[in-house]
Amino acid sequence: MTLDTENGAGLEERILGGLDAEQRAVATSLHGPLCVLAGAGTGKTRAITHRIAYGVHTGVYTPQRLLAVTFTARAAAEMRSRLRDLGVPAVQARTFHAAALRQLQYFWPQAIGGTVPQLLDHKAGTIAEAARRLRLQVDRAAVRDIAAEIEWAKVSMLTPSNYLARAQGRGEPGGLELPAVARIFEAYEDLKTDRNIIDFEDVLLITVGILEEDPKVAATVREQYRHFVVDEYQDVSPLQERLLQLWLGGREELCVVGDASQTIYSFTGATPRHLLDFPKNHPDAQVVRLIRDYRSTPQVVKLANTLLRSRPSGGAEADGLWAKPLELIAQRPTAAEPLFIECPDDEAEAGVVAERIAALIQEGTPAAEIAVLYRTNGQSETFEQALSARDIPYQLRGGERFFQRREVREGMLQLRAASRADGTRGAEVARTVADVLSSLGYTSEPPVGGGAVRERWESLAALVNLSQDLAAARGDEFSLTEFVAELQERATSQHAPTVQGVTLASLHSAKGLEWDAVFLVGMSEGLMPISFAEEPKEVDEERRLLYVGITRARKDLSFTWSTARTPGGRANRRPSRFLDALRPGGNGDPTLRSTAARLRKNTVKAVATQCKVCGTLLTTGPERKVGRCSDCPPSVDEQLFEALREWRRKEATDADVPAYVVFTDATLTLIAEEKPQTMEALAVLSGVGQRKLQKYGEAVLAVVAEQ
Structure with a gap:
């Protein structure tokens, strides 16, 4: 098959040249039914977007008559962006709800009458x-x-x-x-x-009802859309599957893509049965398996495979719902073994993770390429505090949305105004973006220190970096007007660009993302699997959730857990049962057992420091911070300590924040003991990071000098 274009051979090479054999099979199978079983990191989005582009450029698909459906607005926006990069901007990529709402708004007057609720x-x-x-x-x-x-x-x-x-x-x-x-x-x-109001589920239900009851509307929709692509098909609910079948109307021009081992939304009604039964329901279907993992190192891939392979039988019902997992084959070079870190309490765990993150950043890993993933959102606070204490920037996934930030809104307004009078294209677009945003505080080099100034700069820098990436991908014809349109679309779908900061996120919200380094924290029974997962099928879902977490990591992967919740508390927590097969010497993989001695060095215990007075091992966070037992006599200057407390009270009152936000008692005690005379001496004390040093350093030294 040749492309209908003057540069057919070159364009065909651009679309198909970088695909492996299985991805190429997907991209060149232009007629359905097609089922793509795609493991984590195997390039499924690449395969299906190149399939769409190849079909459009060969004339098999009409762009306006193909509908690509996925499950999040962000994923749909990412797919549209990739399709634009491949020269097919007219293809529609939407969520089920967005596609159904558009049809409902269009057909409501003739099918039901009046205005849409x-x-x-x-x-x-x-x-x-x-x-x-x-x-x-x-x-x-x-x-x-x-x-x-x-x-x-x-x-x-x-x-x-x-x-x-x-x-x-x-x-x-x-x-x-x-x-x-x-x-x-x-x-x-x-x-x-x-x-006269409807909810999001009603959008699907009413659309289904109209298509079932009004043959004219159904015929119009089927005439409009001739080909369908459904991503993340394992997450389809019965209602969404019903809508899809009504869109198809018995036709077979359908490509579905998914991985049953990444089914983590069963509680919302999602079921992998549609994916697993696809070959049975469509006897002529071609099935392609993508198993070459381009994302993760062999060490990470091995753990992911082991986790699924080591699942014990859960009984007839659970076993019937468990799909045979794809065995991934790593394509990246070998790297470091994953780490397993046991800590005495939650505070120590957060501290160890923050220290390791600091070391990774020091070694050259960008903060934006590091993630801390946890089972429940309530676990984030301890890690937020630990990162803040070390002045490590972070972004809380699910917190303030990127496009709602004031500097981003202002930047988009100024860029929109500039686009009306600026005709630059290609690489010049990025330079123009940087010039426009410089009036809002953007500079080519980041500001010293942290705080609000640094956060504002990070937001503006993300816009500049995005303009550079898009200019490189879109070529010489890319314009500032197109960049502004891209920003507006991303704002609508909350498809935020990368911001420099460690990502804190729940395992559920991490799906579809990836980082160079991933810390899977809170890996203890009751959190992973979660305590209310009692039935075997519920524990299986937790196993799949951990599998999603493991496969987010490209190079560095660490598992951490604590034996007690609070410093000095009873150590009654046990490591997650899922780690039994993964840790050195685990029982789920004979290779791990045979090499336990070689790998045991990768199981780390967070060791408490010794008291500087009596030499006893310290067990609580405050003790570790000041470096001595709570029973040992302090060498603190009581007058200086009280002066520091009074200074802190005034600072906290003026800023309208709790006193500990300025400095904790443990940090003030350490300052009163050490009596630092210089900024350098103050900077090395525990609890005094770069941000607090910049904000309070001179005032603290002044209090010390006065005493």
């Missing part, structure tokens, strides 16, 4: 009101759980009338018995009807 962004308020009407007491956490349960019911195509029969065995959402949940579900639906 208002879309309900958040269910919580309406659910809380429904509960109050029923005189049921629910707190915020209960409302959140009930909202999740209603979402599960609706994507499973259940109604309040048949919910009870299908929900048996799902526990007590929000602490309520299922009949009470069913009543809230019904009251919630009644409130929406009374107020």
